[in-house]
Amino acid sequence: MISFFYCDNLFSQTVSVLDSIKAAQEIYDPGEISNQIFLQTDDEAFGDQLQFLTDEFERIASHPLAIGTASRSDLLAIPTLTDLDISAILKSRSSGTPLTKEITGRLGTFMKTSEAAAKQHVFIRTRVVLDPEAYKESVYQSGHYQGSPLKTTSRLIAKSDDILFSMTEAKNPGEPLYFDHLTGCVATNHLFAITDDIAISQCVLGDYSLSYGSGLLFSNGSSQLPAKDIHSAVEPHSLGIAPYISSSSSRYFQGAASTVTAGMFSAGGFFSDRKIDATLDSSTKNILTLPTTIYHRTTAEIAGKNQAESTVAGGHFAFTPFDDVAHLEIGATGYSLNYDRPVIDTLANGFHGQKHSMISAEIRAGLSAISINGEYARMISDAGKADAFAASLVAQPLKFWELSMNYHYLPSNFISPFGSTFGINSATSQNEKALYLGSKFEVLSNKLSLYGAANISESKSMTNGNEKYSDIRAGAKFRMSSIPLRLSAEIRSYGKGPVFSVSNDSLSKNTFRFDVESNVTETMSISFRAEIQRNFSTADSIIKIGYLYGAKLAYVPLADISFSSEISFFSTDSYSSRFYANETDLTGSAPYTALYKSGFRYHLQCSYDPFPSLTISCSLSQTRYATSPGSALGSKTSVGIQCDVAF
Numbered sequence: 001m002i003s004f005f006y007c008d009n010l011f012s013q014t015v016s017v018l019d020s021i022k023a024a025q026e027i028y029d030p031g032e033i034s035n036q037i038f039l040q041t042d043d044e045a046f047g048d049q050l051q052f053l054t055d056e057f058e059r060i061a062s063h064p065l066a067i068g069t070a071s072r073s074d075l076l077a078i079p080t081l082t083d084l085d086i087s088a089i090l091k092s093r094s095s096g097t098p099l100t101k102e103i104t105g106r107l108g109t110f111m112k113t114s115e116a117a118a119k120q121h122v123f124i125r126t127r128v129v130l131d132p133e134a135y136k137e138s139v140y141q142s143g144h145y146q147g148s149p150l151k152t153t154s155r156l157i158a159k160s161d162d163i164l165f166s167m168t169e170a171k172n173p174g175e176p177l178y179f180d181h182l183t184g185c186v187a188t189n190h191l192f193a194i195t196d197d198i199a200i201s202q203c204v205l206g207d208y209s210l211s212y213g214s215g216l217l218f219s220n221g222s223s224q225l226p227a228k229d230i231h232s233a234v235e236p237h238s239l240g241i242a243p244y245i246s247s248s249s250s251r252y253f254q255g256a257a258s259t260v261t262a263g264m265f266s267a268g269g270f271f272s273d274r275k276i277d278a279t280l281d282s283s284t285k286n287i288l289t290l291p292t293t294i295y296h297r298t299t300a301e302i303a304g305k306n307q308a309e310s311t312v313a314g315g316h317f318a319f320t321p322f323d324d325v326a327h328l329e330i331g332a333t334g335y336s337l338n339y340d341r342p343v344i345d346t347l348a349n350g351f352h353g354q355k356h357s358m359i360s361a362e363i364r365a366g367l368s369a370i371s372i373n374g375e376y377a378r379m380i381s382d383a384g385k386a387d388a389f390a391a392s393l394v395a396q397p398l399k400f401w402e403l404s405m406n407y408h409y410l411p412s413n414f415i416s417p418f419g420s421t422f423g424i425n426s427a428t429s430q431n432e433k434a435l436y437l438g439s440k441f442e443v444l445s446n447k448l449s450l451y452g453a454a455n456i457s458e459s460k461s462m463t464n465g466n467e468k469y470s471d472i473r474a475g476a477k478f479r480m481s482s483i484p485l486r487l488s489a490e491i492r493s494y495g496k497g498p499v500f501s502v503s504n505d506s507l508s509k510n511t512f513r514f515d516v517e518s519n520v521t522e523t524m525s526i527s528f529r530a531e532i533q534r535n536f537s538t539a540d541s542i543i544k545i546g547y548l549y550g551a552k553l554a555y556v557p558l559a560d561i562s563f564s565s566e567i568s569f570f571s572t573d574s575y576s577s578r579f580y581a582n583e584t585d586l587t588g589s590a591p592y593t594a595l596y597k598s599g600f601r602y603h604l605q606c607s608y609d610p611f612p613s614l615t616i617s618c619s620l621s622q623t624r625y626a627t628s629p630g631s632a633l634g635s636k637t638s639v640g641i642q643c644d645v646a647f
Contacts, residue, residue: 029228030592031513031529031582044293048248050590053079053222055246058588059157059166067107068093072323079222079237080106082394083327083364083371084402090325091368101446122647123157127586129640134173145174145297152178153247153589162190170247174297181294183207183252187243194260201266202259207244209252210270211237212316212333213362213375214390214408215421216429219251230438230453230473234392234404234422236373238364240316241268249294251418253312269315270335275306280341287343290351309340326367334359337417351415353382358416370395379414386414388429390421400443406436412460424457424469433458449477470499486517502536502543506576509535525554529568535577546572548579548595560609571598586617586642599625599633615644 030050056079065074067089075086085103092099099107134140134149154169167184171177185206192200210218214236227233241259244252259268279289279300287308296302314335321328337356345352360377374391390408397403406422412431419429422436434457441450455471475490493500495508502508511533519525529550537544550568557563566583578596583603585591595601601624607617619640624633 029582030580030590031531032228032580044295047590047592048293050592051248052246053220054588054590055248056220056222056242059243059245072327076237077239078107080232082231082235083366083373084231084369084394084396087325087366087368087371094325121159122645123155124645125153125155125588125642127153127589127640127642129586129589129638131173131636131638133635133637139174139297146299146302147171147174147176147297149173155245155247157245159189162188162192164189164243166243166245168245168247172295172297175295176302177296180296181247181249183244183246185243185245191261198260198262200258201261202241202257202268204241204243204257207252207254208257208270209239209242209244210257210418211239211242212331213238213360213377214373214392216375216377216388216390216416216419217333217335217358217360218418219420219429230440230451231394231402231404234406234436234438235371235394236375236392236421241270255312259316264320266318266320267315268317270312272310272312274310276308276310277301277304277306278308279304280307281344286341287339288345290343311338311340312336327365329364330362331364332359332361351381351383351417356381356383356415356417369397377414377416377419379416381415383415384413386411388414388416392422400441400445402440404436404438407434409433424455424471425459431459447479447481451475451477467496469496470494472499484519486515488515488517489513502534504536506536506538506574509533509577523556527552529582531579533572533577533579535573537573538576539574544573544577546570546577546579550581552583554584562607564605565603567600567602568595569600570595572596583621585621586619586640587615587644589640589642591621593621593623595623595625597625597627599623613645613647615642617642617644 129151139145151173152171156167158165164187170181187204211220212218241257253272254274255272257270278287316333318331339354342354357380362375365372371394377388379386388410392406394404410432416429423434425432436455438453452474457469461467472493477488479486490513492511513531517527531548533546548570552566554564564584575596578594581593583591603621605619609615621638623636
């Protein structure tokens with residue numbers, strides 16, 4: 001299966017497209033998205049998180065690591081690796097033993113393949129996507145959306161050995177202004193020595209993101225993404241201070257941030273002062289809502305643009321006595337958030353007041369066969385006081401057996417505006433008590449593995465009291481040695497109440513998924529996907545069956561041309577029982593397409609490299625579906641073009 005988050009090495013043209021696709025395993029897959037993701041997060045907000053992580057992959061890949069010299073902290077930046085993977089890499093380097101195919105695949109395009117990666121210092125990407133049929137929609141014909149359905153993204157990254165400069169422009173469909181979303185930053189890439197013992201390890205001026213601990217205070221949001229690997233999202237991937245280059249409106253800060261290290265100690269500070277969108281009370285001018293997504297398409301959305309101001313100031317301290325195969329880091333984070341006017345209430349998390357402060361203590365520790373992460377956080381706010389806790393463990397008790405565990409307690413009155421942590425219902429680090437257990441067995445070395453996971457949670461409901469949720473997964477993966485063929489199968493049950501129960505609500509569903517993947521030749525890869533689900537139809541009050549079948553092809557006919565295509569046939573009861581496509585789109589773009597009702601979808605994508613420094617790509621997608629049996633087919637079309645220049 002071609003990786004959803006596959007991204008080229010931005011500054012190297014030395015590896016063929018298909019080789020890179022084969023190396024970049026499919027860790028995050030939109031086809032894994034289930035309805036539980038949206039219990040507190042709507043489609044648009046989650047789409048922003050997907051695009052944010054895609055852009056993070058792009059930023060990290062712009063400075064590929066040399067595996068022979070990469071430190072543990074360098075490897076922690078690769079979001080596809082667990083702490084056990086990192087320990088295995090460090091042990092392999094010291095002992096000279098080869099890495100497993102699974103770890104090599106997870107390294108993907110983040111590792112330096114040749115010194116050519118250091119020779120190109122400027123990267124420019126421009127992307128334009130349009131639905132030609134969108135003008136027929138009522139929101140455009142009536143003028144409700146005041147701009148064109150054109151979606152644009154442009155990015156400039158300039159880097160040297162020590163400095164990175166980035167600027168990103170984005171316009172969403174329906175927005176009238178092409179430079180409505182504009183971000184940029186200047187950041188250091190390497191240590192700057194102040195004295196023999198003190199150095200600046202991180203520094204960003206402009207727009208940046210923060211992630212520490214288990215994400216209770218600051219998170220990059222990757223823990224909420226649908227991961228095919230049962231361990232990869234359990235552990236937090238906390239990068240500290242990072243340049244912000246995303247085209248999404250996901251959490252970011254605007255100002256300055258820096259970290260200073262002195263031996264085993266590090267201390268950092270950050271300050272942000274930025275305008276934010278808000279809906280104001282017409283009489284008092286107090287803030288009524290703080291939107292979770294930032295769109296400026298309608299009169300109301302445009303009127304709410306930059307209507308409030310938020311100021312954030314804080315710091316982080318860490319003590320790291322050792323940082324190699326065995327590692328230990330103990331840290332603490334704190335910040336104060338102030339709004340320029342009182343907040344009455346928000347739909348996002350119920351905050352009210354004007355001042356909000358948080359502190360936390362975190363630990364990250366491990367040996368070669370076990371890693372532990374934990375964070376305790378306290379909120380001291382105009383909205384009250386509350387405490388939260390999150391902890392995770394990933395271990396390998398035996399060579400053929402891996403297990404993972406996560407527990408978190410997030411009270412309903414614990415409010416963390418910039419946090420999210422692993423869980424079913426914890427995108428806002430709020431209102432969930434949950435336990436997760438996952439296990440993976442390698443029955444035949446590099447051939448057959450079995451896995452299973454159970455996520456049990458409880459959340460408070462305004463109307464129904466405490467509600468319990470369960471997400472159960474079990475599957476197998478088989479790799480043939482005689483022919484290049486990989487098979488995987490999984491059963492999954494998500495729902496309220498008893499496991500495998502699908503009654504009385506539109507969220508619960510049971511699914512079975514089967515995947516076949518093969519690298520037919522050095523230049524061709526094919527895959528097949530079949531998925532069947534059982535869900536309860538609230539309209540008909542009966543259990544119904546939905547299905548999706550799809551095939552995908554990736555082909556490199558010539559050294560400078562790559563091609564991919566996909567077609568899927570689907571049938572569901574309603575939008576609540578939707579599937580998600582997992583097609584490969586324009587490099588750096590996060591395709592995010594819900595498939596529902598009955599119909600089919602096809603996708604074509606082609607890239608051409610006429611020169612080593614120039615890549616031109618185009619894509620065409622169309623979904624054809626009937627809203628009811630016998631009705632005429634409707635359609636949604638997307639046409640995209642992208643130009644990449646590196647020199």
